[in-house]
Amino acid sequence: MTLAASMQSLVQEYLNERRSLGFALGISGRQLMAFARFADQFGHCGPLTSDIILAWARGQATRSTPITWARRLEVVRPFAKYRARIEAGTEIPAADIFGRAHRRLTPHIYTETEITDLVAAAGQLSPQDTLRPATYETLFGLIAATGLRLSEALHLRCSAVDLDQNQLTVRCTKFRKSRLLPLHSTVTAALGRYVEVRQRYVVANPDAFFFVSPSGAALKDRTVHHVFEGLRTTLGWTARGTHPAPRIHDLRHTFICRRVLLWQEQGADIDNAMLALTTYVGHTKVSDTYWYLSGVPELMAAAGRHFEQFASDLGENGHG
Incomplete structure (x- = not known):
């Protein structure tokens, strides 16, 4: 049998x-x-x-x-x-039993204070005399400053971090593409400080993962989420989106949204700027980047202000 x-x-x-x-x-x-x-x-x-x-x-x-x-x-x-195809009698449930699997949920857009508090709290993690606080302080700060996916940050190798040229190389990402990320000088400085701390605990190796545990092992995704959830609870945030609580991925949403808000304030050509942003965050289509913006209250308010100005200009020019 x-x-x-x-x-x-x-x-x-x-x-x-x-x-x-x-x-x-x-x-x-x-x-x-x-x-x-x-x-x-x-x-x-x-x-x-x-x-x-x-x-x-x-x-x-x-x-x-x-x-x-x-x-x-x-x-x-x-x-x-x-x-x-292999076993007769196999049942395939209808795809729509529970409704649509991909529905627009509003992200939590972090304030500057929340991001500052997150990085500061990460830097106070215990035990203080280990690499752990510096690792999480720098990891969350880098994601907030560049919009990296968590998986991209965790897979960074030491050789991909070029402090002299102020840039990161993100290799073989979600869509099997690599990209070069220019960094602001403040981000480079923070990465440099982490490198100095890291060298006191882990032997330098260009092929090693950049963000590591105190033992020198690569950080696991679920461990990072666990640490973030603890910090989130300590900070007592209230979710402003439609997810149950703020997420690490919301830092990426925040980066994209705040970048576009800044361009709006500066009067930049948003269409051209979005093409550059699409490349920077590693999307294959500009529509994927626009998807991050839909339904965000801050951007909807900015769009409303622009439309009011547009309507006012039309009225003043006799086109009302």
């Missing part, structure tokens, strides 16, 4: 095939494995069913929301389609 394959082995088989075709499947791969563990622990056997998929999608967290369920369902459906 042949034992039924575990869901984890089936998911791994699927991931191996997809990755052999060039798909990274980083986050979605981890989520699929989480689903597989859930199904195995539940004791599920036989073809995939809508019941087991929807049970995992809904999850057990009290703060889970329909948009979270929809995104989990979005992760499992390609796997279900793959299994349907």
Whole structure:
């Protein structure tokens, strides 16, 4: 008698095939494995069913929301389609059971005070006589100052940080593209201070990760989020967006929005400037950068002021 394959082995088989075709499947791969563990622990056997998929999608967290369920369902459906070609009786839940998976949620746009407080609080992390405070102080400061994705910051190598030329090289990012980022002199100075502290604890190596733990190991994404959540709680922020709480990724939203606000104040050609900003933040299309701006109250207010001025000018010129 042949034992039924575990869901984890089936998911791994699927991931191996997809990755052999060039798909990274980083986050979605981890989520699929989480689903597989859930199904195995539940004791599920036989073809995939809508019941087991929807049970995992809904999850057990009290703060889970329909948009979270929809995104989990979005992760499992390609796997279900793959299994349907192999195993008769496999069920594929409809994509819209929980509504749209990608809905515009308003980000938390940080104030200058909030960013300053975050960096300062990170610098006070314990233990004080280690590399840890300097690492998080510089990491969060760099993301706020450049709009880097957290994954890009964590994957920076020492050789990518050129303090003499005031620039960073971000290699093989989300869309397998590399880019060169000019830095403001204050950012370079902060990175230089971190390098000095880092050298006291970790042996210099051009190929090593730039941001490391006190042991010299690379920082893990979930560890950084845990530290950020602790700082967020300590600082007592109130979310101004539609996410439950301010996020690290909102620093990237803030960078883009504040950059555009500054250009508006300076009277810059926004269309041309947006093309440069798209390249700087690593987007493939300018529409992706504009997506970061929609629904942000500060920008909507600025747009309203510009329209009022435009309407006033029309009236004064006799075109009312």
